[in-house]
Amino acid sequence: ARVPSGGAAGAERSPGLGRSRGRCRYHGLRPVTPSSGAGRRCDRGGRRAAMGSIYKDYFTPQKIREHYNYTKGLTENQVIPERHPVFIAIIVLCCLIVLENLLVLLSVYRNKKFHSAMFIFIGNLAFSDLLAGLAFMANVLLSGHRTFSLTPVQWFVREGTAFATLAASVLSLLAIAIERHVAITKVKLYSSDKTCRMVLLIGACWVISVAIGGLPIMGWNCMGRLEDCSTVLPLYSKRYILFVVTVFTAILLSIVLLYGHIYCIVRSSHAEIASAQTLALLKTVTIVLGAFIVCWLPAFIILLLDTSCAIKACPVLYRAEYFFSFAAFNSAVNPVIYTLRSKDMRKEFLRVLCCWGVAGRGKPAERCMVPLRSSSSLERCTQKQDLPTSPILRECTTSV
Numbered sequence: 253a254r255v256p257s258g259g260a261a262g263a264e265r266s267p268g269l270g271r272s273r274g275r276c277r278y279h280g281l282r283p284v285t286p287s288s289g290a291g292r293r294c295d296r297g298g299r300r301a302a303m304g305s306i307y308k309d310y311f312t313p314q315k316i317r318e319h320y321n322y323t324k325g326l327t328e329n330q331v332i333p334e335r336h337p338v339f340i341a342i343i344v345l346c347c348l349i350v351l352e353n354l355l356v357l358l359s360v361y362r363n364k365k366f367h368s369a370m371f372i373f374i375g376n377l378a379f380s381d382l383l384a385g386l387a388f389m390a391n392v393l394l395s396g397h398r399t400f401s402l403t404p405v406q407w408f409v410r411e412g413t414a415f416a417t418l419a420a421s422v423l424s425l426l427a428i429a430i431e432r433h434v435a436i437t438k439v440k441l442y443s444s445d446k447t448c449r450m451v452l453l454i455g456a457c458w459v460i461s462v463a464i465g466g467l468p469i470m471g472w473n474c475m476g477r478l479e480d481c482s483t484v485l486p487l488y489s490k491r492y493i494l495f496v497v498t499v500f501t502a503i504l505l506s507i508v509l510l511y512g513h514i515y516c517i518v519r520s521s522h523a524e525i526a527s528a529q530t531l532a533l534l535k536t537v538t539i540v541l542g543a544f545i546v547c548w549l550p551a552f553i554i555l556l557l558d559t560s561c562a563i564k565a566c567p568v569l570y571r572a573e574y575f576f577s578f579a580a581f582n583s584a585v586n587p588v589i590y591t592l593r594s595k596d597m598r599k600e601f602l603r604v605l606c607c608w609g610v611a612g613r614g615k616p617a618e619r620c621m622v623p624l625r626s627s628s629s630l631e632r633c634t635q636k637q638d639l640p641t642s643p644i645l646r647e648c649t650t651s652v
Contacts, residue, residue, distance in 0.1 A: 320399070343392060
């Protein structure tokens with residue numbers, strides 16, 4: 253006998269969807285049906301409807317208020333004002349990051365001696381750091397009271413862009429470490445796969461970075477699951493936060509292992525070159541790893557604490573912007589580490605600044621276009637390439 257459509261065996265409405273699904277019964281957004289053909293069709297239809305409901309919420313500004321109120325108990329009247337000294341300091345830091353990395357890019361572009369693979373990697377690092385400074389500046393300018401006027405999709409773009417550019421900066425450090433390791437261990441200096449390797453490393457750096465930053469907007473978020481929300485980033489899932497911290501930690505360990513292996517290779521080289529090369533390499537590695545750990549460790553600790561703390565249980569999470577600002581400072585330190593250790597780069601910096609100063613006074617800038625007279629470290633490394641003694645001498649290592 254047939255059961256009327258409005259009977260007990262009829263359709264039950266989903267509290268999250270507000271529409272009937274025939275014989276489907278729902279628990280939240282998940283259909284509960286027997287394992288039959290109709291049940292499988294119900295499950296697929298329920299999933300599509302659930303995803304459609306979630307993506308529909310991407311354009312609802314009330315979701316921002318709901319998540320911030322749940323995770324932080326925060327409303328428009330409780331946010332830090334935009335003229336707070338912290339915000340001003342962050343904007344100044346972002347301007348510094350943009351200007352110094354723009355100076356690096358101009359120096360690499362103007363001087364043909366810097367068009368080698370190593371300096372192109374440094375230029376990629378500077379470009380990622382420049383974008384990180386711009387993204388972090390936009391993040392700050394769109395925070396505060398403006399946060400509650402954003403839709404979730406705008407919020408995901410704001411945070412995802414900052415995550416992607418900072419990830420690109422960190423991955424650029426890893427790419428440089430890989431390039432240094434391959435350059436030292438390669439038997440040939442000018443191999444046919446050198447350009448291909450450079451393109452693959454830089455391309456992989458940006459693809460992975462965009463993927464990391466875009467995962468939340470593609471669905472890995474806590475919309476519809478408030479109990480899984482992060483306190484620091486109220487629309488992000490705690491599992492996503494843990495994933496990001498794990499990836500960054502793996503990158504740090506990889507850099508340590510690569511430079512450790514480089515150090516072992518240098519120590520096993522000829523005694524007449526090991527002393528100077530070892531000292532320079534150890535100094536650079538110490539600065540690089542020290543800056544990375546000092547800048548990123550507080551942010552990692554905050555994010556790990558965020559994944560383990562219950563909602564509103566850790567008040568320090570409400571001050572996470574200080575720790576992220578300190579992590580962004582790494583983008584300002586990187587140009588100093590990777591470029592100012594080269595005498596040629598320092599000279600090119602002065603030439604670019606000279607051109608800016610001369611142009612600002614309205615005078616001709618022909619003198620600023622004169623090429624460098626000497627190439628100190630770069631020429632010395634080129635001369636050493638003719639000596640078939642050690643793989644360390646086959647490529648300059650003064651920059652990194």
